[in-house]
Amino acid sequence: MTDAVLSIRNASKSFGQRRALDGVSLDVRKGEMIALIGPSGSGKSTLLRSISGLQTIDAGEGRIEAFGGAVQAHGRISGRVRKTRTRIGFIFQQFNLVGRLSLFTNVALGSLGRIVAWRGFLGLWPAETKAAVMAALTRVGVADYAAQRANTLSGGQQQRGAIARALVQKAKIILADEPVASLDPVAARKVMENLRDLNKVDGLTVVVTLHQVDYALRYCDRVVALKAGKIVYDGPATGLETKQLIDIYGPEFEDVFWEGAPK
Amino acid sequence: MSGPVAQTPGPILTPGETPAPPHRSLVQQAPDLLVWGLVLILLIVAVKPVEMGHISKLFTNSQNMREFGADLLHPNFDQLPLYISQMWLTIQIAMWGTALAVVIAVPFGLACARNVSPPWLQQPMRLLMNLLRSIPDLVVGTLFIVAVGLGPFAGVMALALNTGGVLAKLFSEAVEAIDKGPVEGVRATGANRLQEVVWGIIPQVAPLWTSYALYRFESNSRSATVLGLIGAGGIGQLLFETLNAFDYHHLSAIIIVIIVAVTLIDILSQAMRSRLL
Numbered sequence: 001m002t003d004a005v006l007s008i009r010n011a012s013k014s015f016g017q018r019r020a021l022d023g024v025s026l027d028v029r030k031g032e033m034i035a036l037i038g039p040s041g042s043g044k045s046t047l048l049r050s051i052s053g054l055q056t057i058d059a060g061e062g063r064i065e066a067f068g069g070a071v072q073a074h075g076r077i078s079g080r081v082r083k084t085r086t087r088i089g090f091i092f093q094q095f096n097l098v099g100r101l102s103l104f105t106n107v108a109l110g111s112l113g114r115i116v117a118w119r120g121f122l123g124l125w126p127a128e129t130k131a132a133v134m135a136a137l138t139r140v141g142v143a144d145y146a147a148q149r150a151n152t153l154s155g156g157q158q159q160r161g162a163i164a165r166a167l168v169q170k171a172k173i174i175l176a177d178e179p180v181a182s183l184d185p186v187a188a189r190k191v192m193e194n195l196r197d198l199n200k201v202d203g204l205t206v207v208v209t210l211h212q213v214d215y216a217l218r219y220c221d222r223v224v225a226l227k228a229g230k231i232v233y234d235g236p237a238t239g240l241e242t243k244q245l246i247d248i249y250g251p252e253f254e255d256v257f258w259e260g261a262p263k
Numbered sequence: 264m265s266g267p268v269a270q271t272p273g274p275i276l277t278p279g280e281t282p283a284p285p286h287r288s289l290v291q292q293a294p295d296l297l298v299w300g301l302v303l304i305l306l307i308v309a310v311k312p313v314e315m316g317h318i319s320k321l322f323t324n325s326q327n328m329r330e331f332g333a334d335l336l337h338p339n340f341d342q343l344p345l346y347i348s349q350m351w352l353t354i355q356i357a358m359w360g361t362a363l364a365v366v367i368a369v370p371f372g373l374a375c376a377r378n379v380s381p382p383w384l385q386q387p388m389r390l391l392m393n394l395l396r397s398i399p400d401l402v403v404g405t406l407f408i409v410a411v412g413l414g415p416f417a418g419v420m421a422l423a424l425n426t427g428g429v430l431a432k433l434f435s436e437a438v439e440a441i442d443k444g445p446v447e448g449v450r451a452t453g454a455n456r457l458q459e460v461v462w463g464i465i466p467q468v469a470p471l472w473t474s475y476a477l478y479r480f481e482s483n484s485r486s487a488t489v490l491g492l493i494g495a496g497g498i499g500q501l502l503f504e505t506l507n508a509f510d511y512h513h514l515s516a517i518i519i520v521i522i523v524a525v526t527l528i529d530i531l532s533q534a535m536r537s538r539l540l
Binding site (some may be wrong): 084121 | 455
């Protein structure tokens with residue numbers, strides 16, 4: 001596949017006795033919107049965090065590449081990971097904005113990897129960054145709160161701020177780790193719509209882990225299901241049947257739909 | 264029991280059975296008991312060396328205290344402008360001492376923090392900071408008086424080194440207690456290590472750091488008074504000279520000036536600290 005922006009080969013990760021990832025291989029093509037689903041502890045977050053090099057995978061033949069360059073291989077993070085990270089936006093379940101900084105500053109941090117180091121150090125954002133920040137905040141619909149401290153905002157507003165940060169980063173890939181798990185359904189829908197908008201309009205590649213299967217089916221074209229660290233389904237969202245889902249989730253099945261399980 | 268199958272206690276649980284609640288065995292509790300027992304024994308052993316038996320003398324010699332107290336009750340404020348200017352000098356010593364201490368403590372505090380610096384840097388730094396902390400400021404002050412002569416600068420340096428060591432420890436503990444989420448958030452944008460510290464860590468610890476620095480400024484304005492005793496200038500030196508002359512009326516006035524000044528600083532810095540947190 002020549003248009004693969006992410007390539008994961010045989011990635012494994014153990015935490016003590018528990019195997020969070022067990023020989024996972026996955027290719028992501030440019031412009032895809034992929035949902036990673038699976039029960040709690042199935043390795044979704046571990047996989048996503050490994051792609052961004054926030055976590056190492058076990059030593060061995062496991063290898064993760066982004067944009068054709070290694071993020072990590074043989075259990076070691078590549079020295080060029082910072083350069084790669086500037087092109088990958090990461091959205092966290094807990095938003096991970098810096099609470100005491102204004103929303104504006106938080107979003108401006110997205111430019112750290114691109115602007116001159118001393119300017120980034122002192123917070124002297126170039127005019128271009130300032131314009132990009134306000135444009136990004138307007139796009140996700142929270143520009144009115146630019147001057148407010150991040151920790152005074154609601155979860156949904158913070159999460160959209162985090163998406164704006166990825167926009168300022170000029171990310172080509174967005175990795176979102178349970179972006180809506182801490183939000184109410186209305187805020188969750190707005191965040192998912194923001195993500196889909198970036199995918200459809202800007203052609204960004206989006207990989208999102210979701211605990212809500214109905215969201216995965218509604219917003220994503222391709223679904224990858226993990227169970228106990230192994231990929232058990234990889235295909236179009238339309239191809240997932242209730243029986244398979246029951247098989248994947250077991251007793252959790254009823255709880256993984258926010259807006260009612262399919263009959 | 265007449266049944267042929269006895270319940271076997273052990274880790275093997277039949278499906279549906281609830282596991283037992285966690286239990287701390289005596290072996291696991293032993294370290295706690297040992298530590299508290301040791302503290303108690305050390306206290307008991309120390310009763311004799313520190314002459315805790317003399318506690319009754321507080322009451323038998325109360326006549327001396329009463330005479331001393333009577334003199335102190337009649338302060339003589341005829342040199343008040345001098346006292347105030349010397350008090351101000353003492354506060355200035357404390358300000359510069361604390362300011363230099365903060366300059367020392369920021370890089371060293373980060374270098375001591377487990378979640379920021381690598382072990383090869385962190386261990387020697389901790390040792391160095393321990394060293395700074397464990398040398399009393401009076402000793403450091405004396406050393407600097409030898410080096411730079413009598414005067415306030417020796418006091419500034421004494422406070423800076425001692426407080427630097429203390430603040431570095433407090434700063435590093437604050438850094439170790441941060442939420443790592445925002446730091447990862449900054450890291451995920453492709454920021455370098457320094458930028459992670461500046462944007463992910465400093466904003467989180469800034470209020471606590473400021474609060475610690477203000478608190479140390481409070482206690483430094485007291486320490487700076489004591490440093491006057493070894494010739495580092497300021498109100499302490501005046502206090503010492505007056506005390507040696509048995510001039511209790513002036514001594515009393517000086518003490519009142521110190522109490523008022525230190526209390527004001529306390530109130531001011533507490534007000535500032537409560538606004539911060």
